[in-house]
Amino acid sequence: xxxxxxxxxxxxxxxxxxxxxxxxxxxxxxxxxxTADHVNKLNRQNADGGKSGNGGGFSLNDDxxxxxxxxxxxxxxxxxxxxxxxxxxxxxxxxxxxxxLGGIISxxxxxxxxxxxDMMMKEYASAKESTDLSYDTAPGQQFGGVIxxxxxxxxxxxxxxxxxxxxxxxxxxxGPDFYAVKIKNGDEIGIAFKDIISSAGSDDSxxxxxRRAVLKAYTNGEKSFEAEGKSYxxxxxxxxxxxxxxxxxxxxxxxxxxxxxxVFLTKEWKEALIESFDSGEKSFRFTDADGEESEYxxxxxxxxxxxxxxxxxxxxxxxxxxxxxxxxxxxxDRNGMDMLTRLMYGGRVSLIIxxxxxxxxxxxxxxxxxxxxxxxGWVDNLIMRIVDVFYCIPSTPILxxxxxxxxxxxxxxxxxxxxxxxILGFLGWPGMARLVRGQILSLREQEFMTATEAxxxxxxxxxxxxxxxxxxxxxIVSCTMGLGxxxxxxxxxSFLGLGVKYPFASWGNIINxxxxxxxxxxxxxVWIPAxxxxxxxxxxxxxxxxxxxxAFDPKMKR
Amino acid sequence: MRxxxxxxxxxxxxxxxxxxxxLLFYPFSGKSYLAPEEVSVRKYILKRVLISIVILFFVALxxxxxxxxxxxSYLESIAQQKSSQPGAKSYExxxxxxxxxxxxxKGIISGFFTWLGKALTGNFGDSWKFxxxxxxxxxxxxxxxxxxxxxxxxxxxxxxxxxxxxxxMKQNSKTDYTISVIALAGISLPTFFFASLxxxxxxxxxxxxxxxxxxxRNHAHLDAFGKILDMGHHLVLPIVTLVVISFGSLMRYxxxxxxxxxxxxxxxxxxxxxxxxxxxxxxxAFRNTLIPIVTIIGGSLPGLFSGALITETLYSVEGIGYVxxxxxxxxxxxxxxxxxxxxxxxxxxGNLIADILYAVVDPRVRIA
Numbered sequence: 001x002x003x004x005x006x007x008x009x010x011x012x013x014x015x016x017x018x019x020x021x022x023x024x025x026x027x028x029x030x031x032x033x034x035t036a037d038h039v040n041k042l043n044r045q046n047a048d049g050g051k052s053g054n055g056g057g058f059s060l061n062d063d064x065x066x067x068x069x070x071x072x073x074x075x076x077x078x079x080x081x082x083x084x085x086x087x088x089x090x091x092x093x094x095x096x097x098x099x100x101l102g103g104i105i106s107x108x109x110x111x112x113x114x115x116x117x118d119m120m121m122k123e124y125a126s127a128k129e130s131t132d133l134s135y136d137t138a139p140g141q142q143f144g145g146v147i148x149x150x151x152x153x154x155x156x157x158x159x160x161x162x163x164x165x166x167x168x169x170x171x172x173x174x175g176p177d178f179y180a181v182k183i184k185n186g187d188e189i190g191i192a193f194k195d196i197i198s199s200a201g202s203d204d205s206x207x208x209x210x211r212r213a214v215l216k217a218y219t220n221g222e223k224s225f226e227a228e229g230k231s232y233x234x235x236x237x238x239x240x241x242x243x244x245x246x247x248x249x250x251x252x253x254x255x256x257x258x259x260x261x262x263v264f265l266t267k268e269w270k271e272a273l274i275e276s277f278d279s280g281e282k283s284f285r286f287t288d289a290d291g292e293e294s295e296y297x298x299x300x301x302x303x304x305x306x307x308x309x310x311x312x313x314x315x316x317x318x319x320x321x322x323x324x325x326x327x328x329x330x331x332x333d334r335n336g337m338d339m340l341t342r343l344m345y346g347g348r349v350s351l352i353i354x355x356x357x358x359x360x361x362x363x364x365x366x367x368x369x370x371x372x373x374x375x376x377g378w379v380d381n382l383i384m385r386i387v388d389v390f391y392c393i394p395s396t397p398i399l400x401x402x403x404x405x406x407x408x409x410x411x412x413x414x415x416x417x418x419x420x421x422x423i424l425g426f427l428g429w430p431g432m433a434r435l436v437r438g439q440i441l442s443l444r445e446q447e448f449m450t451a452t453e454a455x456x457x458x459x460x461x462x463x464x465x466x467x468x469x470x471x472x473x474x475x476i477v478s479c480t481m482g483l484g485x486x487x488x489x490x491x492x493x494s495f496l497g498l499g500v501k502y503p504f505a506s507w508g509n510i511i512n513x514x515x516x517x518x519x520x521x522x523x524x525x526v527w528i529p530a531x532x533x534x535x536x537x538x539x540x541x542x543x544x545x546x547x548x549x550x551a552f553d554p555k556m557k558r
Numbered sequence: 559m560r561x562x563x564x565x566x567x568x569x570x571x572x573x574x575x576x577x578x579x580x581l582l583f584y585p586f587s588g589k590s591y592l593a594p595e596e597v598s599v600r601k602y603i604l605k606r607v608l609i610s611i612v613i614l615f616f617v618a619l620x621x622x623x624x625x626x627x628x629x630x631s632y633l634e635s636i637a638q639q640k641s642s643q644p645g646a647k648s649y650e651x652x653x654x655x656x657x658x659x660x661x662x663x664k665g666i667i668s669g670f671f672t673w674l675g676k677a678l679t680g681n682f683g684d685s686w687k688f689x690x691x692x693x694x695x696x697x698x699x700x701x702x703x704x705x706x707x708x709x710x711x712x713x714x715x716x717x718x719x720x721x722x723x724x725x726x727m728k729q730n731s732k733t734d735y736t737i738s739v740i741a742l743a744g745i746s747l748p749t750f751f752f753a754s755l756x757x758x759x760x761x762x763x764x765x766x767x768x769x770x771x772x773x774x775r776n777h778a779h780l781d782a783f784g785k786i787l788d789m790g791h792h793l794v795l796p797i798v799t800l801v802v803i804s805f806g807s808l809m810r811y812x813x814x815x816x817x818x819x820x821x822x823x824x825x826x827x828x829x830x831x832x833x834x835x836x837x838x839x840x841x842x843a844f845r846n847t848l849i850p851i852v853t854i855i856g857g858s859l860p861g862l863f864s865g866a867l868i869t870e871t872l873y874s875v876e877g878i879g880y881v882x883x884x885x886x887x888x889x890x891x892x893x894x895x896x897x898x899x900x901x902x903x904x905x906x907x908g909n910l911i912a913d914i915l916y917a918v919v920d921p922r923v924r925i926a
Contacts, residue, residue: 084735388609389616394901396867397886398624401894404887405628488748492868495750498887514754517769521762531751538746546742 075473078551085547091540095533099347108338110345111503114319114328115336121297123259124311127273130255131305133177133192138208142166143181143190151181151192175219180212195219197240198256198270199249206249214240218251239271250274254307273298273309321523331525334513335502343530346505350537353421353500354487358479360425365432366475370463372433373440383433390430399423399489403498413501420499424486435478439471473552480545484538491534507534603914610906617902618677618895622670625891626662633657633686662891673895683892687885692896695881700863702772703870703877706793707862710800711855718805719851722812727839729817738813741806753799753872760795767795770874796873800866811854816847849919857912860904 069077079085103110133152137143146164154162154171161170161184168184177194193215197206206214213227217234224233233241238251252274258265269286276284276298287293295312318336322328330339372383402423406416443449444467452462493499494508501509510530514520519527637652646652657663664672676683682692718741725737761769768774774788819825820843828842829835865879874880878897885893 084739385613388613389620392613392617392902392905393620394898394905397882397894397898397901398621400867400883400886401625401628401889404889408889484746488746491748492750495748496868496871508748508750511748511751511754514750520754520758524758527751527754531748531754534748534751535743535746538748539743542742542746543739546738 075551079547082547082550084543085550088540088543088547091536092544095347095537095540096351098533099344099351102344103341103348106338106341106344108341110341110505111337112341113336114322114332114338115316116319116322117314118317119312120315120317121310121312122315123308124263124296125256125258125265125273125309126301126306127254127256127277127309128304128306130194130196130253133179133194134196135190135192136208136211137190138188141187141189147181147189148192151179155179155192174216178215178219191215193219195251195253196255197249197251214249214251277307321519321526324525330529331523333510333526334519339510339525339529342505342510343507343533346507346510346530347533347537349417349500349504349506350487350490350508350534353417353424353490353506354483356421357424357428357486357490358483360422361428361432361482362475362479364426364429366436366468366471368429369433369436370440370468373437374444374459374463374467376441380437384437387430387433390427391434393427395427395489398427399493400496400498403493403496407498413504417500417504420490420493424489428482428486431482432475432478435474436468436471439474440467443467443470473548477545477549477552480541480548484541484545487534487538487541507531599914599917602917603910606910606913610910614899614902614906615674618674618899619670621895621898621902622673623666625895626666626669628889633662636686677896677899682896685885685890685893687888687890687893688881692893695893696878696896696900699876699878699881700865702789702793702875703865703879704862706796706800706866706870706875706877707864709793710797710804711858711862713797713801714805714808715855717801718808719812722809723816723839723844723847725809726813726816726820737809741809744802744804744806745810747803749799749803749868750872752802753795753869756795756799768792772875792873793875796866796869796875799869799872808851808854812847812851815850816843819843819846822846850916852919853912853916856915857908859911860907864901864904 133148133155135143135148144166147166147169150162150164151169151171154160159171160173161168163169169189170182170184172180172182174180174191179192180188181190181192182188191208191212193211195215195218197211197214199206207228210227213225214232214234216222217225217232218238222234224231226232231243232248233245234251235241239247240249240251242248250271252270254274254277256265256270256273266289269288272284272286273296276282281298283295283297285293285295297310297312299308299310300306301308319332320334320336322332324331328338328340330343333339333342368383368387372380402419406419411419440463449462449466452466457466490499490506491508491511494501494506495512497509497512499508500506507530511527511534513523514527633653633656637649637656640646640652641649647655654663662669673683680693684690685692685695688695721737721741725734728734757769760766772789772792773785774792777785777788780788824846825838825843828838833842863878865877865882867879867883869875870877870880871883882893882897885897
């Protein structure tokens, strides 16, 4: 220990300007002078010892027998002996590792979203029982809306004849809910029907003659019919087969439509659907041409008098609020992002913001406080009144208002973060300035300052090389404690949604999710880890600050 | 908010201690100093009040300038809304009308003096958000905040001072460490996290309290006493939150001061003349510890009116803090101006009371 320290002391002396190396000691100790004396004495002894030394052994008054500790080493020793402060220090180190190293180790990135395949019932098709008449016009005839309207009125009234401005018409009932309309004593102009003919192909349009023949056979329960020179057969399920026994379509009372335009409903699917309608089942399974089997569910929609068919299919959804698992140790958040990774990056943001804010506040505070304390008089008065004014400005409301204003202007998240740091730093300096000024006021009356004046050092040098270093212990303690406070302030703002914004993570905006009562109740992993990390970090800063203060204070005996 | 108020008062002592212009230490003396002292106390108070008024003027000016420089999104959105109605005036015309209604058409400096002139007569204008005079809204919500603050201050004192003294008496023991760490943990607890934990345990799991609000669902049907009980029931969690996050600083303050007193010469004298440890502590040490504690508590009294912004917002308790939060996020300039000026007055009043109490309570302190 002694050997290790001696070279430093020797260097100090050679430097002539011993004051530049005044170790930072507590305010109540007399800095500078005492240390310089000590160094001088030490050196003289060393020189004597060197001259009269008889080789290897130490003489009785050789200072190498005495353990010499610099004030800095004493402070460190006191600090490391403080068990609570050490716990805080270890916790802080762990936090730093977690935040800065964790982000690198983590296989995921900050804003990587995860998806999962979820079985969801989605609307697939709708089926409606045809209750209204549909119309088809015979080739080369006029069967307009007026005639159709008069026709349905006549049918309701049970008449077989009606007349419009176009002339008189008669109705021929060809089967149940199947009517042909003719000009009185003339040609047929069209048909009215309720049953729908679907063809096996993707094209649902059929010719008039074919439709008329199918409907005629279907409504009258005939097993075969002829149309367009071909013969067809109808089976019990209302399937239509042509002469080569190939299914060409079917008749049904239901209008089946696909929910999405890109879905084509195959004949087999419609058959399966109608089968379940007939049997009164509420669900059915169907295997499509690609061999994929799906479950379908039928629900009746009374508002639109139709059936809605939902298909259970695998859907690509954001993996939100998934519980902790091997792939996501702390689950995922509301955006389907890995919680643990978000916590790491959030810690980075919180810590960096804390340090930058504290740096800004300290820089302004030291400069203004130093000037104020050193010069005194009207400069001091002016600066201190400014400090008083800033001290009275309520910071939380200002931060909330500025946050809301930035929301209104939709400032970019990154720029927002910079503003946040500047504002927080600027609101934090008055306390620092008061502290520095108070210290400097008491320090500048001491002898070592008179000595600096006598050696003719420049004012800047005297302030920043001789006064400020002696304030540093207080500054370090105050900064360490302040860091905790800054982190809490930032987290509170982010929690309120006025600080760090998505996509950036911060411990505050991670916990923000808890405002949703469902998350509060059901997803502990979303907010408790962030809160614990926040608590541990702030507590650790406070513990270390406390330990440092005790260590810097020579009056504290442990 | 509350946190800050208390801290600012705590740092006050160090600040004044560092500026000997305000406080001078005379040797302890009897009544001979009394007459000149009373005169000087009056002078001192007057001087401090005048300085405070000047500071307040500048604080208000800065806040006003800041508020005016913000985009007045609230007015804009109202103008947008009104101009989109059928047959309405154009957006620009509405904007102009609204600006002149709210005195926003004047320059910043002349606007400030208009505001100041009205504010001095107690007229802070109409709140944009609540569409009632700011002062009326303030009067209707301040009661809850005060009650909340007052109860939590009493609890804080009851918990923090005995614990602080206990920790100081058993310095460096396990008790001391435990108490200190608990106090620090309280200080380090983020309000919103602690409130969420309390809600999870006591509202969701145990179902003892409601999650939000000041009154229950059947509040209107209760009799007068039942209404008070109902409100008290809803205030339990907010008060617990306030006490836990703020008792730590008072406890640490008590401990530090008690330690300082225990190391002083008169305690050694008291022990040397053979007094029992009980008597030394309760008669000599405790009374002297009370001096700074009374000072700091006196200084925090105005803070009772400031409302607990975060806590009230978290529990949706309609106090001054929550109402101001709503006003501020909506860009309600009259209400925000009022609230911030009010807070500045409270801070100044707190420091003033603390300074005066410090001079009055401690007979060793005389004012220059």
